[in-house]
Amino acid sequence: MADERVFAEAAAEEPLSELEPADAFPGATAELVALNDELAKLPTGATLAEKVAEKGGLDVAVVGATGAVGRQMIDCLAERDFPLRRLRVLGSARTAGETLPWQGNAHLAADDLELHEGTAEALAGVDLILGAAANDIAMALYPAAAKEGAIVVDNSSAFRLLPEVPLVVPEINATDVAESHGIIANPNCATIICLVAAWPLAKAAGLRSMVVSTYQAASGAGRRGMEELVAEEAALALGEPVPEPSAFAYQLALNLIPQIGGFDARGYTSEEMKLQNEGRKIMHLPALRVGCTCVRVPVMRSHAESVALRFERPITPAEARELLRGAPGVRLVDEPAVEPPARRYPMPLDTSDQDLVYVGRIREDLGAEDPSRALELWCCGDQIRKGAATNTVQIAELLLAGE
Ligand code: 2RA
Numbered sequence: 269m270a271d272e273r274v275f276a277e278a279a280a281e282e283p284l285s286e287l288e289p290a291d292a293f294p295g296a297t298a299e300l301v302a303l304n305d306e307l308a309k310l311p312t313g314a315t316l317a318e319k320v321a322e323k324g325g326l327d328v329a330v331v332g333a334t335g336a337v338g339r340q341m342i343d344c345l346a347e348r349d350f351p352l353r354r355l356r357v358l359g360s361a362r363t364a365g366e367t368l369p370w371q372g373n374a375h376l377a378a379d380d381l382e383l384h385e386g387t388a389e390a391l392a393g394v395d396l397i398l399g400a401a402a403n404d405i406a407m408a409l410y411p412a413a414a415k416e417g418a419i420v421v422d423n424s425s426a427f428r429l430l431p432e433v434p435l436v437v438p439e440i441n442a443t444d445v446a447e448s449h450g451i452i453a454n455p456n457c458a459t460i461i462c463l464v465a466a467w468p469l470a471k472a473a474g475l476r477s478m479v480v481s482t483y484q485a486a487s488g489a490g491r492r493g494m495e496e497l498v499a500e501e502a503a504l505a506l507g508e509p510v511p512e513p514s515a516f517a518y519q520l521a522l523n524l525i526p527q528i529g530g531f532d533a534r535g536y537t538s539e540e541m542k543l544q545n546e547g548r549k550i551m552h553l554p555a556l557r558v559g560c561t562c563v564r565v566p567v568m569r570s571h572a573e574s575v576a577l578r579f580e581r582p583i584t585p586a587e588a589r590e591l592l593r594g595a596p597g598v599r600l601v602d603e604p605a606v607e608p609p610a611r612r613y614p615m616p617l618d619t620s621d622q623d624l625v626y627v628g629r630i631r632e633d634l635g636a637e638d639p640s641r642a643l644e645l646w647c648c649g650d651q652i653r654k655g656a657a658t659n660t661v662q663i664a665e666l667l668l669a670g671e
Contacts, residue, residue, distance in 0.1 A: 272410040293429045300430060301508050303411055307432040310449035314419050316667040319395050325375050329394045331386045331409065332401030333357035333368060334492045337423055340657035341398050342370065342381075348661055351668065352376040358386035362613060380428055394418050396667075398660055411467045414450030421452050427478065428453040428546060435549045439597040439664045440467045441449070445666045446589030452663055455550060456542040457655025458482045458562065462573050463550055464654070465647035468595040469588050470551060473641070474580030479545055480573055484528060484562060487569035487651050489515045497521060525564040537562055541635065570616035571655060572648040576633050582640040585630045592626040592627050602628035606630045614648035623658045625649035 293304075319326055328345065332338040338357075345352060352375045357368050364385045372378030386388045386405060391397060391413050399406055399422035406424040414420055427433040434444040435453045437460055445452055455463075462480055469475070486497040492515040500521035503510045509520050518525055529538030544558035565572075593600045603612040614626035629646035636642030651653060 270486040272421055286657065288481075293431055294541075295429055299407075303407075304430045304432050306411065307414070307430065307449040307451065310414060310429065310445055312449055312499070312593045314445075314448055314450060314667060315394060316419060316664070320351050320668060321352055323395075326395040327354045327356070327393060328352055328398065329356040329358055329391055330398045330400065331358045331391075331405065332399065332423075333381075333383065333521060334359040334363050334366075335400055336487055336494065336652050337656040338400035339368070340353070340652045341400055341660060342368065344653075344657050344661040345398075346371045346373045348665070349353045349375065350664070351371045354392065356380045357579070358390050359383045359385050361460065388412055391418065392416075396421070396664055398664065399423055400656070400660075410451055415556065417450075419448070419450055419452070419664075419667060421454060425453075425542070427451050428455065428542075432549045435546060436663050436666075437463055437467075437550055437659060438666055439464055439595070441550055441552070441658065442666050445663065453598065454656065454660045455546045456539070457488060457651045458484060458539065458571055459543050459546040459550070459671045460572065460655050460659055461571050461625050461647060461649035461651070462543060462575055463547060463595045463608045464595075464649065465480050465573075465592070465627045465645060466577055467551060468552070468598065469577060470589045472587070472591055475551070475553060475556060475577060475581040476580055477559075478543075478547070479559045479576040480561075482528075482539075482562045483565045483567065483574075483616075484539075485565065485567040485569050485571055485651050486515075486520060488528070488564070488571065488655075493520075494568055501566075504534060520564060520566050520598065523566065526561065528562040528564055528599075536560070567616045568620065569650060569652055570576060570619045570648050571651045572614070572616055572646065574646050575647060576635070577643050577645070578633075579635060579643075581642045583643065584640075585632060585643065588630050588643055588645070597625055599624040599626045599633065600628070601626045604629065604632055616648055619648040620650050622650060623654050625654060642649065 363383045366383045367380040370379050370381045394646040397420040403424045403426040406426040410420040433451050486493040500510050539562040540560040543560045548556045601612050601614050613628040619626050627647045630641040633642035633644045
């Protein structure tokens with residue numbers, strides 16, 4: 269029963285596996301290859317700058333607006349003063365007619381926003397779509413919207429590996445947005461958090477391979493995941509029976525679940541393969557090798573990752589610290605040698621509800637054949653913000669600047 273649920277969930281979220289027959293890219297299916305070919309016919313070089321100049325602001329739609337990531341996207345648009353003319357919030361038919369709060373920004377006054385069902389009609393005339401919905405909704409709505417001239421920045425995994433769809437972490441490959449044919453994909457949360465930390469070192473010393481273990485928060489399964497963890501912890505505190513899990517396959521409180529997504533024939537989960545497949549595309553390192561174990565942990569909303577990096581050239585922990593100290597999107601938090609409470613390293617409680625990836629515990633990797641070319645580090649970042657919503661809005665900002 270539990271396994272079936274995990275597999276059903278994984279199939280809905282992530283149809284791609286490196287072991288499926290791949291005509292053109294990992295996870296290629298006839299439908300995705302045809303979609304990629306269709307997208308290739310649309311023009312590149314999309315920008316939102318002209319529309320802002322023309323209309324004085326953008327018509328933006330958030331699809332999947334009631335989920336944890338959708339709500340955070342709305343807050344990011346407010347916090348970052350995104351030039352809005354109108355904000356549409358779209359959800360399921362069940363939530364249509366309910367409202368979501370909009371705190372307002374310099375361009376659009378505070379208001380209650382009425383939810384509408386996510387349909388093609390509801391997206392008519394929209395300039396920018398921020399997607400926080402599942403793959404099936406993304407496939408049904410966004411290619412048609414892109415053909416109509418909308419720009420889509422999508423957080424689902426539906427389009428991430430399509431060659432005609434840039435997959436972007438602004439700190440790493442911002443210029444890739446210029447190649448978009450209307451759809452730009454936001455990477456998986458665990459990929460973003462790992463790569464923001466690894467990229468400054470990869471750029472300096474040439475990255476050959478990574479071995480990563482993730483410690484992924486309940487928020488990765490959305491609001492339901494967080495609510496389930498809270499309910500389990502409350503039951504345990506009161507000495508009551510723990511409710512039957514539904515967001516996760518097993519009880520998460522007081523537990524670790526070493527499976528996120530479905531398994532492939534080699535025993536890797538879809539979540540684990542994302543780090544290699546997405547990492548290769550984002551860093552333009554097609555031969556990068558990544559071993560990965562993804563684990564769900566009873567933490568609310570920040571993912572943490574243990575990362576072992578193997579380089580082409582020697583690099584010392586001191587050099588790595590210097591590179592990371594000035595790196596975009598990174599906060600170096602690496603003071604293990606002092607006594608508590610001044611001793612500091614990244615922890616999920618400190619990295620939640622902010623946008624930086626904290627990096628620390630940087631040291632030579634003694635398990636490598638040549639430790640002078642290998643480092644271990646530990647990084648943490650807010651899965652809902654930098655792992656999803658903030659990165660999506662940052663991508664949209666690149667288009668405002670016309671980059
Ligand atoms: C997770 N990768 O943490 C998901 C969220 N995108 O389960």
